[in-house]
Amino acid sequence: QSALTQPPSASGSPGQSVTISCTGTSSDIGFYNSVSWYQQHPGKAPKLMIYEVNKRLSGVPDRFSGSKSGNTASLTVSGLQAEDEADYYCSSYAGNNNLIFGGGTKLTVL
Amino acid sequence: QVQLQQWGAGLLKPSETLSLTCAVYGGSFSGYHWSWIRQPPGKGLEWIGEINHGDIIHSGSTNYNPSLKSRVTISVDTSKNQFSLKVNSMTAADTAVYYCARGFRIITDWGHGTLVTVSS
Numbered sequence: 001q002s003a004l005t006q007p008p009s010a011s012g013s014p015g016q017s018v019t020i021s022c023t024g025t026s027s028d029i030g031f032y033n034s035v036s037w038y039q040q041h042p043g044k045a046p047k048l049m050i051y052e053v054n055k056r057l058s059g060v061p062d063r064f065s066g067s068k069s070g071n072t073a074s075l076t077v078s079g080l081q082a083e084d085e086a087d088y089y090c091s092s093y094a095g096n097n098n099l100i101f102g103g104g105t106k107l108t109v110l
Numbered sequence: 111q112v113q114l115q116q117w118g119a120g121l122l123k124p125s126e127t128l129s130l131t132c133a134v135y136g137g138s139f140s141g142y143h144w145s146w147i148r149q150p151p152g153k154g155l156e157w158i159g160e161i162n163h164g165d166i167i168h169s170g171s172t173n174y175n176p177s178l179k180s181r182v183t184i185s186v187d188t189s190k191n192q193f194s195l196k197v198n199s200m201t202a203a204d205t206a207v208y209y210c211a212r213g214f215r216i217i218t219d220w221g222h223g224t225l226v227t228v229s230s
Contacts, residue, residue, distance in 0.1 A: 003154065034215045034216075036215075036216055036217065038155075038217070045209060045220035045221065045222060045223055046155065046209075046217070046220055047220070048216065048217060048218055051216045052216070057218075089154060089155050091155075091157075091217070093215045097173035098157075098173070098175065098176065099145075099157040099160075099214060099215065100157065101154055101155040101156065101157060102154065103153075103154040104153075104154040104155070
């Protein structure tokens, strides 16, 4: 099973919105509503932000939202803040008791 | 608030076996899936495998990343609220930060990570 495809980088100015894509196939993202998004700051463990495509974990600011269309999931961060600068990873259940991750996107707040 | 505390050898020689253990504190051990995930330096996350402690019927069953399946074993010690990872025949390509975690399709909690370096 191949990794999900994410852009290596994304950026935006404070207050702007940025969307990070995560592309899979009809066997993973396109078939299951089991997409999660994780935020990882340097030297830290990842932190769950979004699960089941668009559900925010309790305590996650509503500036973070998730969606899915076909084989592509997206994470949108609205009203960018300096602390949002981090790496973001998507994951999807891929069937046959297998989980796959995206390669990660480095979000820079300009 | 669940906490995952992990430990194990951080430096291995090629062909040696990696052994890591993760203890779960402050939360229920039963009723959950427990996973291991790794991250090579400067690279993305890779799911290694999981052990199902989520229901009576499947409790103790394991699932592994197909690319690692032949070398990986995940086990659980319910008396200690711990689960473990073994990876044999380690090579330099296995150098990574290894995380223990709670969950499978949704990873809700992560250990602090253990850097494992494979070098002769």
